[in-house]
Amino acid sequence: MSALPVRIKTMRYLKPPLIDFCYPVVEGLGDHAVEQKINQQIIGLMYRLIAELQQPDLSMRVSGSFESKTNQRNVLSLTLWALGDFGGAHPMTYIRSLNIDGMTGTDYPLGTNFKPGSNYVDILSDLIRKQIRGRNIPLLEEFRGIRPDQDYYVADNVLIIYFQLYEISPYAAGFPYFPIPLYQIEDIIAENSLLQRMTGMI
Numbered sequence: 001m002s003a004l005p006v007r008i009k010t011m012r013y014l015k016p017p018l019i020d021f022c023y024p025v026v027e028g029l030g031d032h033a034v035e036q037k038i039n040q041q042i043i044g045l046m047y048r049l050i051a052e053l054q055q056p057d058l059s060m061r062v063s064g065s066f067e068s069k070t071n072q073r074n075v076l077s078l079t080l081w082a083l084g085d086f087g088g089a090h091p092m093t094y095i096r097s098l099n100i101d102g103m104t105g106t107d108y109p110l111g112t113n114f115k116p117g118s119n120y121v122d123i124l125s126d127l128i129r130k131q132i133r134g135r136n137i138p139l140l141e142e143f144r145g146i147r148p149d150q151d152y153y154v155a156d157n158v159l160i161i162y163f164q165l166y167e168i169s170p171y172a173a174g175f176p177y178f179p180i181p182l183y184q185i186e187d188i189i190a191e192n193s194l195l196q197r198m199t200g201m202i
Contacts, residue, residue: 005071006102013046021046021064024078029102037105038076045080045096052094053084061085069153069160073197074102077154094164095175097153099194109149110161113195118188121148124161127185128178138173140166157182157198 007028013021023046029035050062064082071077081095098107114120125145132143152161161178163169169176182189182199189195 006076008068008071017061019050019062019064021050021062021082022066023064023080024066024068026076034103034105038100038102041098041100041105041107042078042080045098046082049080049082049094049096053082053092055084055086058086061087069097069155070198075154075194075197076100076102077194079153090171092165093175095151095162097151099152099154101194108194110146110152111148113159113190113193114188115190118190120185120188121146123185123188124150124180127180128161131178137176138169140169143168154194154198155179159185159195 006026009025009027010022011025013019013023024042026035026038026042029038046064049064053060053062062082062084064080066078066080069077069079077097077099079095079097081093083091083093085091100107111120122145125143128146129143131137132139146161150161151163152159154160159180159182161180163176165171165175167176182195186199189199
């Protein structure tokens with residue numbers, strides 16, 4: 001399969017007046033099974049975001065959309081976001097991502113990008129601690145480190161680790177994003193991983 005970018009079409013899931021969500025659909029891959037697998041994961045993630053916003057006894061309107069972060073070298077990195085408006089109560093937003101091998105349609109969690117025994121959790125957590133201090137990011141409590149399956153996406157030759165609202169910092173601080181250039185962690189990146197494909201980017 002070619003490493004050229006895949007075609008992405010914007011679709012709209014509309015359920016007036018409660019839900020208005022623009023989501024991506026991959027097309028023209030040449031392998032229908034892989035294409036279907038990717039699109040099922042995208043739709044599943046959209047439904048998950050909507051479900052995460054459900055609040056008992058509160059009326060809710062959800063709007064959502066997506067961004068393509070990487071679409072090259074058979075790496076498709078997407079983020080979907082959803083905003084819940086609860087009719088006067090504090091609104092809430094979630095962002096989730098998919099990091100997909102364009103040849104197989106498989107979504108890869110963070111840990112699959114690193115060599116076994118590489119201690120990637122501690123290494124990435126230390127890099128993030130330095131950024132927290134250097135950027136004076138306010139915290140709700142002492143930063144204990146990332147989860148092994150922490151949210152992430154790939155943008156060119158940079159790994160972006162991110163956290164949800166309230167996960168480590170106050171709502172007013174927004175979503176904490178931590179860019180980590182791949183050259184800084186190249187020695188622990190697993191061969192044939194999604195990140196390994198991107199290490200040659202300039």
